[in-house]
Amino acid sequence: MDKKILYLIIAIVVVVVVCLGGYFFLGDNNSFLDNTDNNSNNQDNLVDDSDVNDNSNTDVSVDGNVLVVYFSAQGHTEEVAGKIAQNLGGDVFSIEPSNPYTSDDLDWTDSNSRVSREHEDESLRDMELEVSTPDNWESYDTVLIGYPIWWGIAAWPTNAFVQANDFTGKTVIPFCTSSSSGLGESGSLLEEAANGGTWQDGYRFSSNPSDDEIREWTDSLSL
Numbered sequence: 001m002d003k004k005i006l007y008l009i010i011a012i013v014v015v016v017v018v019c020l021g022g023y024f025f026l027g028d029n030n031s032f033l034d035n036t037d038n039n040s041n042n043q044d045n046l047v048d049d050s051d052v053n054d055n056s057n058t059d060v061s062v063d064g065n066v067l068v069v070y071f072s073a074q075g076h077t078e079e080v081a082g083k084i085a086q087n088l089g090g091d092v093f094s095i096e097p098s099n100p101y102t103s104d105d106l107d108w109t110d111s112n113s114r115v116s117r118e119h120e121d122e123s124l125r126d127m128e129l130e131v132s133t134p135d136n137w138e139s140y141d142t143v144l145i146g147y148p149i150w151w152g153i154a155a156w157p158t159n160a161f162v163q164a165n166d167f168t169g170k171t172v173i174p175f176c177t178s179s180s181s182g183l184g185e186s187g188s189l190l191e192e193a194a195n196g197g198t199w200q201d202g203y204r205f206s207s208n209p210s211d212d213e214i215r216e217w218t219d220s221l222s223l
Contacts, residue, residue: 066141066142067144068085069145073148074106084217084218087218087219088221097160101114119150132161142172145172146176146177154176170196171223174187176204182204186202
């Protein structure tokens with residue numbers, strides 16, 4: 001056989017082998033890249049799943065329905081009540097006087113302000129509320145009642161709510177917010193004014209308690 005023809009045949013064979021090898025090599029690498037993308041997507045899904053798991057089941061397990069009722073003059077009690085409800089998986093109800101308090105009304109240093117006059121004359125503390133009884137009141141087994149401390153007792157709109165409702169068969173837990181005063185007799189005085197209910201000892205929060213303090217207290221409740 002002519003050497004030129006032989007060399008030509010060998011060259012053709014080499015080219016064919018190189019082409020086939022390159023095809024399979026690139027095919028394997030393409031498969032590897034596809035698998036890497038799929039693995040990356042799976043890792044993303046795992047991250048999403050772990051985020052969901054981390055954020056679930058964070059509420060305290062309680063028996064029965066929980067309602068957190070509050071009166072808030074300056075927003076402190078409202079903030080605490082919201083966090084308590086979140087921790088316990090409960091609902092929230094705001095006590096709203098039909099005649100709302102203004103900032104001037106709340107100026108206790110002014111002897112002519114509304115709260116000062118109401119402090120001096122108890123008959124002025126009788127007031128109507130926008131809504132006296134929350135929706136589905138009968139369905140709640142546990143009611144937490146929050147309020148600021150006014151002159152050593154619960155802010156009087158709280159009394160209006162307590163006197164307007166029947167607490168028979170309910171567990172009632174008071175809590176207050178105060179920059180300096182303690183809970184004092186506020187809880188027991190509300191119990192005296194209430195119609196029924198099993199009242200537990202209350203708790204006093206500062207005006208700006210930490211989330212950890214609120215969580216520690218709600219975790220300690222026997223509901």
